[in-house]
Amino acid sequence: MINVFLVDDHEMIRVGLKQYLEKTTDVECVGEAENGVDCLEKLKKFQPHIVVTDLNMPEMDGIELAKEIVKGYPGVKVLGLTMMDDHRYVKQFLAEGASGYLLKDCKQEELLLAIRTVNSGGTFFSPKVTEIIINSIQKTKPHAKRMVTEVKLSRREKEVLDLILKEYSNSEIAEALFVSMKTVEAHKRNLLVKTGSKNIAGLILYAIGANLTDF
Structure with missing residues (x-):
């Protein structure tokens, strides 16, 4: 069973997500919080596998929350579910160690796939x-590929x-590669x-910037 903790300042969002997750056989919502501060306090009691969090929240936003979770609860994965579609927020969130990023207009099946993948x-x-990441790299770093191909x-x-991507x-x-888990690590x-x-x-951002993907 995959234990998920939901963080969003809108109760209706949390209720909707919880109701959907309760219909699955392998994912369970073990707790919820309305902001980052509330989440960190409750994580002392609940230790989920994944925290699904919004980014734009009062008291402590999702970016700061991701940073604190990665530092204080290294075994807990962080997945963003937000309306924030600016590339700066995406990069900031991922830079803090988050494992994924979804927009709130995604389909329910996509969220479930993200949870299982993470x-x-x-x-x-x-x-x-x-697409947001690729567009930002193309606009702001037109020479990114030339700069990183030296690696x-x-x-x-x-x-x-390639398999990570x-x-x-x-x-x-x-x-797939007929090697051990230790070799993969x-x-x-x-x-x-x-x-x-x-x-x-x-690493994925690097691969995109170096044009090593088929996206």
Whole structure:
């Protein structure tokens, strides 16, 4: 069972999400909060697998909340569900260690897929969010590809990166490449070091900027 904690300052949003999640057989809502401060206080009692949070909230927004969760609860994944579609918010949120980003106009099935993907160790970005990131890179960094192609990746590292971009979990990558989970983790660490990325979300941003994706 995947335990999810919901954070949104609108009660109707929380109620709707909870009702939908209750219809599934593998996801359970174990708690909810109306802002980041409220969430951190309740996380002392509830230790979910994933926190699904809005970004624009009073007292403590989702970006600051993600930072605090990653620091204080490293085993808990953070997934954004918001109306904030500005590339600056997307990048800030991911830079704090979040594992995914969805817009609130996404379909219910997409949210469920995101939860399952993040829980299995992957990252998830809705197509709209990916488009936002790509457009921002094209507009602000027209020479990004030339700047990052100097990083040399081995054939295996490229294969691992490609599967990460396809949202494969660690176990799925290991199975696809016929290697152990430890080997997959080692390749991921090497990719982070070589690209100067702080986390997998940053690695994906790098790949987009280097034009290493098929998006």
